[in-house]
Amino acid sequence: MNFRMNRRRRLYEGKAKVLFEGPEPGTLVQYFKDDATAFNNQKKGTITGKGVLNNRISEYLMTKLGEIGVPTHFMRRLNMREQLIRKVEIIPIEVVVRNIVAGSLAKRLGIEEGTVLPRSIVEFYYKKDELGDPMVSDEHITAFGWASPHELEEIMSLALRINDYLSGLFLGIGLKLIDFKLEFGRLWDNDEMRIVLADEISPDGCRLWDVRTNEKMDKDRFRQDLGKVEEAYQEVAKRLGILPEGIIPQEIRPEASEKDE
Ligand code: UDP
DSSP states (O other): OOHHHHHSOEEEEOSSEEEEEOSSTTEEEEEEOSEEEETTTTEEEEOTTHHHHHHHHHHHHHHHHHHTTOOBSEEEEOBSSEEEEEOOEEOSEEEEEEEEOOHHHHHHHTOOTTOEEEEEEEEEEEOOGGGTOOEEOHHHHHHTTSSOHHHHHHHHHHHHHHHHHHHHHHHTTTEEEEEEEEEEEEEEETTEEEEEEESOOSTTSEEEEETTTOOBOSTHHHHTTOSOHHHHHHHHHHHHTOSOTTOOGGGSSGGGGGSBO
16 A cells, blocks of 8 residues: 555445545545455455556546546546546446346346347346345336436436447447446536436446457456456457556556556
8 A cells, every 4th residue: 555545535445446535625536446246245356457457448438428428427547546536426326238138137037148139228226235236117216216307317318328339439349338337426516416427437347248259358257257357358458449558467466556657
């Protein structure tokens, strides 16, 4: 741990990230760890270099989304493992967008993995670890006041727009965007409230399959013990053109985080 990190107040530690107080009011520092969990915390491990790559990948995707007018919490990357973000009030819903059947959908409905969906599907899960993030409908969300009908409409339309954009972006680098998870937050601008994309977008929360071979290039390699987990994250970054030249796998080690670039 370097002193810069210790100096900052740690506000929250999650499974893959830590949030620290930011340098200015209304900001936070998001630190990306190498820790990985799956199956509601039952499987735990580390993926060496994951934090460094996810920090970069999420920076890249959030910046691109910002350019097409999707509001996000992302401000700028600070160093190998940290980024400056706007402090938002997280809406306690995980928004999953699906294009092709995989994971829990395959299991729940008994549909073969890889089946192309007739159209993209948006699902909601209530963020509650103790309950294993149960699936909920828009009715639960609005009835319990987790989000208003208006907010939910905005979230749906942003999620679909993000899906359209990212599907095209990944297809351009030979990857199929099978499904992914998003989180949104409320950001106040004086008296006005906006819904913004929060959390991260990385192979931790996306399923990405190679277009030609259907090889999995995401966290399923960890979930299903498929091996070459680190390599898959590196390959995604490489195809996006953001694996910093000169960084070789050994250098994407946890200690590398401590250095500012
Ligand atoms: N996902 C996630 N966090 C979760 C649950 C799911 O990031 O807590 C992502 C997952 O990586 C996948 C998509 O959401 O890209 C759909 O996941 P699914 O519902 O199939 O659940 P899983 O099979 O991961 O349990």
